[in-house]
Amino acid sequence: xxxxxxxxxxxxxxxxxxxxxxxxxxxxxxxxxxxxxxxxxxxxxxxxxxxxxxxxxxxxxxxxxxxxxxxxxxxxxxxxxxxxxxxxxxxxxxxxxxxxxxxxxxxxxxxxxxxxxxxxxxxxxxxxxxxxxxxxxxxxxxxxxxxxxxxxxxxxxxxxxxxxxxxxxxxxxxxxxxxxxxxxxxxxxxxxxxxxxxxxxxxxxxxxxxxxxxxxxxxxxxxxxxxxxxxxxxxxxxxxxxxxxxxxxxxxxxxxxxxxxxxxxxxxxxxxxxxxxxxxxxxxxxxxxxxxxxxxxx
Amino acid sequence: xxxxxxxxxxxxxxxxxxxxxxxxxxxxxxxxxxxxxxxxxxxxxxxxxxxxxxxxxxxxxxxxxxxxxxxxxxxxxxxxxxxxxxxxxxxxxxxxxxxxxxxxxxxxxxxxxxxxxxxxxxxxxxxxxxxxxxxxxxxxxxxxxxxxxxxxxxxxxxxxxxxxxxxxxxxxxxxxxxxxxxxxxxxxxxxxxxxxxxxxxxxxxxxxxxxxxxxxxxxxxxxxxxxxxxxxxxxxxxxxxxxxxxxxxxxxxxxxxxxxxxxxxxxxxxxxxxxxxxxxxxxxxxxxxxxxxxxxxxxxxxxxxxxxxxxxxxxxxxxxxxxxxxxxxxxxxxxxxxxxxxxxxxxxxxxxxxxxxxxxxxxx
Numbered sequence: 001x002x003x004x005x006x007x008x009x010x011x012x013x014x015x016x017x018x019x020x021x022x023x024x025x026x027x028x029x030x031x032x033x034x035x036x037x038x039x040x041x042x043x044x045x046x047x048x049x050x051x052x053x054x055x056x057x058x059x060x061x062x063x064x065x066x067x068x069x070x071x072x073x074x075x076x077x078x079x080x081x082x083x084x085x086x087x088x089x090x091x092x093x094x095x096x097x098x099x100x101x102x103x104x105x106x107x108x109x110x111x112x113x114x115x116x117x118x119x120x121x122x123x124x125x126x127x128x129x130x131x132x133x134x135x136x137x138x139x140x141x142x143x144x145x146x147x148x149x150x151x152x153x154x155x156x157x158x159x160x161x162x163x164x165x166x167x168x169x170x171x172x173x174x175x176x177x178x179x180x181x182x183x184x185x186x187x188x189x190x191x192x193x194x195x196x197x198x199x200x201x202x203x204x205x206x207x208x209x210x211x212x213x214x215x216x217x218x219x220x221x222x223x224x225x226x227x228x229x230x231x232x233x234x235x236x237x238x239x240x241x242x243x244x245x246x247x248x249x250x251x252x253x254x255x256x257x258x259x260x261x262x263x264x265x266x267x268x269x270x271x272x273x274x275x276x277x278x279x280x281x282x283x284x285x286x287x288x289x290x291x292x293x294x295x296x297x298x
Numbered sequence: 299x300x301x302x303x304x305x306x307x308x309x310x311x312x313x314x315x316x317x318x319x320x321x322x323x324x325x326x327x328x329x330x331x332x333x334x335x336x337x338x339x340x341x342x343x344x345x346x347x348x349x350x351x352x353x354x355x356x357x358x359x360x361x362x363x364x365x366x367x368x369x370x371x372x373x374x375x376x377x378x379x380x381x382x383x384x385x386x387x388x389x390x391x392x393x394x395x396x397x398x399x400x401x402x403x404x405x406x407x408x409x410x411x412x413x414x415x416x417x418x419x420x421x422x423x424x425x426x427x428x429x430x431x432x433x434x435x436x437x438x439x440x441x442x443x444x445x446x447x448x449x450x451x452x453x454x455x456x457x458x459x460x461x462x463x464x465x466x467x468x469x470x471x472x473x474x475x476x477x478x479x480x481x482x483x484x485x486x487x488x489x490x491x492x493x494x495x496x497x498x499x500x501x502x503x504x505x506x507x508x509x510x511x512x513x514x515x516x517x518x519x520x521x522x523x524x525x526x527x528x529x530x531x532x533x534x535x536x537x538x539x540x541x542x543x544x545x546x547x548x549x550x551x552x553x554x555x556x557x558x559x560x561x562x563x564x565x566x567x568x569x570x571x572x573x574x575x576x577x578x579x580x581x582x583x584x585x586x587x588x589x590x591x592x593x594x595x596x597x598x599x600x601x602x603x604x605x606x607x608x609x610x611x612x613x614x615x616x617x618x619x620x621x622x623x624x625x626x627x628x629x630x631x632x633x634x635x636x637x638x639x640x641x642x643x644x645x646x647x648x649x650x651x652x653x654x655x656x657x658x659x660x661x662x
Binding site for chain 1: 365371418421422423424425426428429430432433434436437440443444564568571572575620623624626627629630631632633634637638641
């Protein structure tokens with residue numbers, strides 16, 4: 001039982017990271033109809049910027065986290081302004097390819113600036129742990145879960161009550177009607193990219209503070225967040241958070257019971273568990289757990 | 299007085315493959331280039347680049363049938379290509395069966411695997427399908443690493459499949475007393491097969507099944523209303539595209555003579571998507587143009603990296619960016635530039651140039 005709970009805790013921490021990234025996917029998808037493949041690149045960029053702030057410029061870790069989120073948000077909004085704005089009205093797949101192009105530019109950029117070496121971000125948590133009820137909680141994991149909960153809550157409040165959040169929801173629902181009401185679609189698009197990039201950067205710096213440290217391959221985590229987004233339903237922010245947690249739990253449990261249950265399926269089954277789970281759920285619910293069923297007319 | 303050479307007087311005229319004198323001249327030029335090129339360019343580096351480009355064009359035609367004509371987005375092309383390569387390794391190499399057998403076996407396995415994915419294409423649309431096929435790449439990678447009996451696991455497997463068709467061995471051509479190198483033989487083999495599959499695809503898309511595919515792409519429910527079995531065509535397109543992909547994979551494996559699971563990753567799938575988009579969605583010719591463009595670029599950079607400032611060519615040498623990273627970044631920049639400025643791809647540019655000369659001296 002202790003082992004099970006311990007795995008669940010690890011899953012929640014991992015799932016929080018997925019949830020942050022997946023929420024970023026959904027924010028962009030909902031307002032612009034684009035799947036942002038560059039999320040992994042933005043995540044890596046954010047994490048490395050955080051490293052620079054925290055280690056090279058020696059600002060406090062909390063400030064570094066804030067700064068890296070803000071600068072990633074600026075990068076996201078700038079990219080939207082310079083490139084994606086021109087693509088409005090083009091077929092969605094062309095726009096997706098553009099985000100893949102951005103990913104391919106960001107990845108070498110990151111390695112060209114910071115190199116391939118394994119880096120350790122200065123942070124107040126390190127490997128400290130607290131024990132309670134026979135379980136060991138990593139301080140970083142606790143902070144990851146807590147920060148994610150706070151950020152997600154803040155996002156939902158913003159989305160529900162602020163006028164910009166309302167504008168985002170309206171634009172997602174019907175862009176033309178929104179324009180007719182005087183809502184600036186440009187501002188909405190730029191904001192969604194900024195929010196998504198900031199969420200990715202936060203996920204990145206939280207990951208980088210963990211035991212894995214910071215390597216250029218950190219962006220791969222965003223690929224595993226795709227199933228999280230799909231599982232929850234692509235147009236549902238709540239679904240993204242739910243999907244992230246489910247995927248995180250499933251992956252951590254598969255890793256925990258690898259030797260006992262999954263040795264027949266080869267090493268590291270946990271890596272493909274998100275995708276298998278996604279396929280299973282899509283067979284039953286083609287629009288994800290909380291996604292809206294698309295109404296199609298001839 | 300005879301009609302002007304470009305006048306189209308009926309449906310049959312419209313469908314003719316090489317209807318105008320210019321098109322026929324183009325065909326002759328292509329055949330001549332195909333036959334003569336390997337004897338002019340004997341350099342192994344350039345020949346091997348052209349062979350890889352040909353194999354890529356082969357696979358890209360398959361993806362274009364699926365994505366460009368049927369509108370089904372697949373990021374799983376790498377999975378089918380990998381499967382084909384292992385067929386070549388086991389059936390062509392280990393069992394030593396001849397070229398047509400392992401090529402066909404790869405196609406059959408590809409079609410079967412595509413048929414397994416097909417049902418997802420029925421239930422899922424657009425982005426959902428893209429991500430599920432993305433999952434396929436990762437699940438495939440896990441399989442390739444763990445089915446060690448077939449794939450050799452992480453360390454890869456040699457592919458010793460022979461390339462002889464009857465008495466003609468493309469690996470060591472000996473025609474009319476003239477001896478040709480392996481690369482020269484493979485050039486003819488691969489580009490001959492590209493021509494074959496391009497003709498097959500072209501014939502498919504200009505006849506009833508092709509029209510049906512395009513109807514499904516444009517609006518599948520409307521297609522159903524006018525009597526097109528959308529489900530059947532979606533699965534069919536998936537099977538055909540995967541069969542072509544697996545055949546390309548078999549050729550790739552047999553030419554390279556060694557394959558490992560690292561090669562069938564997401565990057566490969568994305569490269570194929572990029573080829574189809576850069577070349578032009580929904581054009582067979584565009585797939586070949588795109589393959590030449592995307593396939594030759596890394597080779598050019600690799601070859602001339604010494605002359606580009608700031609590039610690190612070896613482990614200890616100066617420069618801030620490695621050849622691989624530069625390649626990847628340029629690839630990304632190209633995709634972005636292309637889509638922003640020419641969303642219809644290379645084929646779109648080609649059609650515009652053609653239309654300009656057709657209408658000359660009037661501008662439109």
